[in-house]
Amino acid sequence: LAKTTQPISMDSYEGQEVNITCSHNNIATNDYITWYQQFPSQGPRFIIQGYKTKVTNEVASLFIPADRKSSTLSLPRVSLSDTAVYYCLFRPMDTGRRALTFGSGTRLQVQP
Template identity: 90%
Template sequence: LAKTTQPISMDSYEGQEVNITCSHNNIATNDYITWYQQFPSQGPRFIIQGYKTKVTNEVASLFIPADRKSSTLSLPRVSLSDTAVYYCLVGPHGAAGNKLTFGGGTRVLVKP
């Protein structure tokens, strides 16, 4: 599985946009990029998944350049409740049973 690299932590303020970039230089052709969010004392929760260009849902946007060696998770107008650890993972799509390899994650602190 491709290794990912993310910043260890980021601070932001309520109402701002938070962008977290993940590097995955060895991403394979059939790998998708998936982001998870984890609050304290909870298991990770799926946020968004994409293969190329841009994906947007009600929670976030995911930007993937043409070479797919990196991706950026964008959280619009964050609130205090967005304080969490965000994990970037890469792996095949449609392969239930695919083992997930979690990197260190990015600890996002949203301040009032």
């Protein structure tokens, strides 16, 4: 099975930029990489999705290198409300039935 790694936790202060990386060394060739945000007692919520290079929307940027073995979620100028757990989601190539796999999640704590 593909091994996914994310830092367990990260701390930041309001106004800083936060970068969270997910390693997915055996990602399926034609699938997107998607990032989600989860607050306590809620379901994960879509943040951003990309296939290659860089994608930017109103809340985040996603950087994906050419080999697609990792991806980095970038949150510009975080606020207290960005405190949450962040997950990457992708499809490993070696999963015969093409099951989606979440990363292990990164707990981001933003302090004043």
